[in-house]
Amino acid sequence: MALLEVKNLQKSFGELEVLKGISFSMEQGENLSIIGPSGGGKTTLLRCLNFLEIPTGGSIAVGGRTLFDASDAKTVSEREIRRNRLHFGLVFQNFNLFPQYTALENVALALKLQAKSEAGNGAARKEINARIDAQCAELLGRVGLGDKLDFYPHQLSGGQQQRVAIARALALRPEVLFFDEPTSALDPELTGEVLRVIRKLAEEKMTMVIVTHEMGFAEAVSDQVLFIDGGLIAEQGSPEQVFRNPQSERTRQFLGSYR
Amino acid sequence: MFQTVLQSLNLGFLKALQIFGLTLLGGIPLGFLIAFGSMSRWKLLRFPVKTIVWIVRGTPLMLQLLIIYYGPGILLGNNIWGGSTGGRFTAAVVTFIFNYACYFSEIFRGGIQGVPRGQREAGQVLGLTNTQIFFKVTLMQVIKRIVPPIGNEIITLVKDTSLVRVISVYEIIWNGEKFIKSAGIIWPLFFTGLYYLLFSGLLTLLLGWIEKKLDYFKV
Numbered sequence: 001m002a003l004l005e006v007k008n009l010q011k012s013f014g015e016l017e018v019l020k021g022i023s024f025s026m027e028q029g030e031n032l033s034i035i036g037p038s039g040g041g042k043t044t045l046l047r048c049l050n051f052l053e054i055p056t057g058g059s060i061a062v063g064g065r066t067l068f069d070a071s072d073a074k075t076v077s078e079r080e081i082r083r084n085r086l087h088f089g090l091v092f093q094n095f096n097l098f099p100q101y102t103a104l105e106n107v108a109l110a111l112k113l114q115a116k117s118e119a120g121n122g123a124a125r126k127e128i129n130a131r132i133d134a135q136c137a138e139l140l141g142r143v144g145l146g147d148k149l150d151f152y153p154h155q156l157s158g159g160q161q162q163r164v165a166i167a168r169a170l171a172l173r174p175e176v177l178f179f180d181e182p183t184s185a186l187d188p189e190l191t192g193e194v195l196r197v198i199r200k201l202a203e204e205k206m207t208m209v210i211v212t213h214e215m216g217f218a219e220a221v222s223d224q225v226l227f228i229d230g231g232l233i234a235e236q237g238s239p240e241q242v243f244r245n246p247q248s249e250r251t252r253q254f255l256g257s258y259r
Numbered sequence: 260m261f262q263t264v265l266q267s268l269n270l271g272f273l274k275a276l277q278i279f280g281l282t283l284l285g286g287i288p289l290g291f292l293i294a295f296g297s298m299s300r301w302k303l304l305r306f307p308v309k310t311i312v313w314i315v316r317g318t319p320l321m322l323q324l325l326i327i328y329y330g331p332g333i334l335l336g337n338n339i340w341g342g343s344t345g346g347r348f349t350a351a352v353v354t355f356i357f358n359y360a361c362y363f364s365e366i367f368r369g370g371i372q373g374v375p376r377g378q379r380e381a382g383q384v385l386g387l388t389n390t391q392i393f394f395k396v397t398l399m400q401v402i403k404r405i406v407p408p409i410g411n412e413i414i415t416l417v418k419d420t421s422l423v424r425v426i427s428v429y430e431i432i433w434n435g436e437k438f439i440k441s442a443g444i445i446w447p448l449f450f451t452g453l454y455y456l457l458f459s460g461l462l463t464l465l466l467g468w469i470e471k472k473l474d475y476f477k478v
Contacts, residue, residue: 050384086386096381100399100476109395110385154477172385 001064003028003207004176010057010070011041011048018044020231021058026176026224029205033218033239036228037254042211045228046180049209050090051081062087062175089174093181095161097153103164104149107136107171139167143197159190163197170201177201179210215258219243227251264438264447271431272454274348275420278355278430282416285356290363297368315361320354321422327354328426344428351423359416366408370401374478403473410466417459 002025011019019041026032034042047053049060051068054076059069067084068076097106108129115128137149143163153161162182169177179198183191195217201208202221212218218225218239225242227235227250235242235251246252296308315323328350332338340346374397382392424433431454435447 052380052383082383082386082388085384088384090384092377092381094377096375096377098378098381098396099478100403110387113387113391113395152476168385 005061008058032224033222040229041231089169089177095165159193267434271434282355286359289360293364294367370405
């Protein structure tokens with residue numbers, strides 16, 4: 001059974017139809033890249049999947065359970081949406097780290113707040129928090145920042161900030177991790193260190209959806225590629241198919257601009 | 260003579276300090292409430308709130324003192340403040356809180372809206388509630404942004420307290436001025452200036468210290 005199944009997802013802003021019906025599914029451990037021109041709906045798709053925008057049509061299911069169905073009002077309440085978000089993690093183009101917290105605090109914040117609402121303020125919580133800190137420090141170690149735990153975002157380079165953001169998203173153990181152009185705000189030198197982390201996650205079989213303009217990277221790590229243009233999937237298939245043997249004229253034209 | 264003047268000025272300054280402290284105590288929370296009102300999604304709330312802020316910021320504080328103190332008695336035939344010294348003081352404090360809350364609210368609104376949308380969204384995708392996002396993510400960044408403009412208002416407030424004399428609350432300048440009539444001396448007035456200078460100097464140091472404390476992160 002597919003881990004993530006998106007059916008006929010639509011999003012309009014007033015008269016403007018940004019997503020015109022996107023459907024795809026992916027298996028556990030799969031890595032899906034989304035490419036396409038700016039304004040084609042890639043970012044809106046990710047925002048819809050993370051419920052930062054509420055889709056105007058279609059459905060989203062995880063592991064066979066429907067999280068969201070535009071035709072079912074029950075699934076669109078604020079509480080329900082907040083709970084459903086936890087199935088997913090999102091890494092932003094601009095990192096969006098919390099500037100007043102250290103790298104470790106950024107990664108640990110959500111877990112600690114969860115522990116607080118579950119365990120209250122007792123002595124047990126101190127122990128829980130210590131465990132969360134250890135766990136988050138280990139995560140930061142995995143993205144190569146074990147020596148930067150107490151650094152504030154402004155003391156880190158863009159690439160380091162993005163790696164903290166990845167650790168922060170991983171801390172909640174999402175079933176699917178989404179990346180919205182994770183290296184677009186970085187210069188080429190820093191891009192490499194972030195891509196290496198994502199590649200490592202792919203090797204560890206993390207289920208990921210990556211919106212990217214790094215065509216070489218998408219071709220190398222993806223199991224599936226979507227080319228989205230004008231709110232629709234213009235081409236879909238293995239990286240081999242999409243990059244080496246594109247069927248649609250639009251895809252050929254778009255990829256041509258990268259050569 | 261010197262002793263008499265000093266005693267009188269101290270009393271007046273104490274009154275000014277009370278108004279100053281109570282205005283901050285009431286004006287800051289009320290300012291936050293007004294700020295949220297002026298950012299509300301509901302027109303029915305946002306519109307009246309914005310109108311009130313416009314009126315309060317668009318008219319002199321001195322006029323507001325006079326209307327708030329005398330208005331109820333003359334218009335409603337019921338002086339809700341009572342005629343006593345305490346009543347006049349209460350009217351002054353209420354007016355100040357309301358006036359300063361309106362100024363604060365605009366600073367808070369700017370501070371809150373100045374936090375990038377991505378901060379809120381980062382909190383959302385981490386499953387934080389709106390309350391958690393406000394207190395754990397937004398608030399600290401707002402505070403850092405608003406310390407300088409709020410500092411400005413606070414320094415202004417120190418000196419604005421002298422306006423309460425129009426409804427006969429005896430603050431420090433009133434107490435200094437009375438020696439012109441009774442003793443023909445003006446140096447007590449210069450002295451009042453010294454009180455203001457010292458106090459605003461102290462506040463400047465305090466505000467600078469707070470700014471420095473918040474220097475550990477950048478927004």
